[in-house]
Amino acid sequence: MWPLRLPPLPEPWAYFTDWRDLLLAAVGAVVVTLLIIWWRQQTRHWFRVCAATFLAGLLMCISSFYLFVVPPYFASCPQGCPGWRGYPLPIARIGLDGVSRVAPVDFAMNLFMLWLLWLGASLIWTLLGMGFQWWRRTTRARLFFVLVVAILPWALMPRLLEPPQPRATGEDLRLAVNARRAAEFTYRITGLWVQRLALEDIRTAAPAQDAPATFSQSEVKQVCLRGYTYFYIPWRRYRITLDPSGVTALSLTQVPLDGSCWR
Structure with a gap:
């Protein structure tokens, strides 16, 4: 102080x-x-x-x-x-x-x-x-x-330093961590080309029409991540849809860098 x-x-x-x-x-x-x-x-x-x-x-x-x-x-x-x-x-x-x-x-x-x-x-x-x-x-x-x-x-700097991203706390931090883990380990986004994922935003959305019946009364969580490749060059965005509990990843959608991540 x-x-x-x-x-x-x-x-x-x-x-x-x-x-x-x-x-x-x-x-x-x-x-x-x-x-x-x-x-x-x-x-x-x-x-x-x-x-x-x-x-x-x-x-x-x-x-x-x-x-x-x-x-x-x-x-x-x-x-x-x-x-x-x-x-x-x-x-x-x-x-x-x-x-x-x-x-x-x-x-x-x-x-x-x-x-x-x-x-x-x-x-x-x-x-x-x-x-x-x-x-x-x-x-x-x-x-x-x-x-x-x-x-x-x-x-290889993206491997060492965090890119700019919103500072999530509480429940949003948990959702961001789960979405990043799903992108890295379930969908294998990071690796040889994509070096780092940064949080862009989080929102709550209505479940898809073909979602299981257990989701009909609940809203799913969606997390938008921005991927960086070598030399910190932005590569693509990824929209991760999580179940209502925010634990299990339901789908991954690749989104261009321009425009909204939610369209």
């Missing part, structure tokens, strides 16, 4: 960033400065390195607007909650009307975070390259080094 209650940052300049995030950004600015100083001591092309990492962070920040989408949801939020776009930090809020609004402060925070990650990654890659004695290796060995050290960790 903060000793002082600071006013929130004004909208529409910021929807998600608060004063604590700005304080952490100040600490990150110190780290960025130290990384830039380190690069200045290593090479006279330090400015190119900083500019290239900044450009990479900018491209990833813009791409995250389209790749990482959490639509407005009702899971653990009966009145409806706005969604967001962006990763690792949200940069735009999606209202219940479906309109996305980008906040400059949120965008700058996400860009700064990605730039810091790229600068840190460039430092790690350089140190590993020195230990690998890059300048003495053949072209084939260098390509293998880049594959193992740079490409594969980014490609």
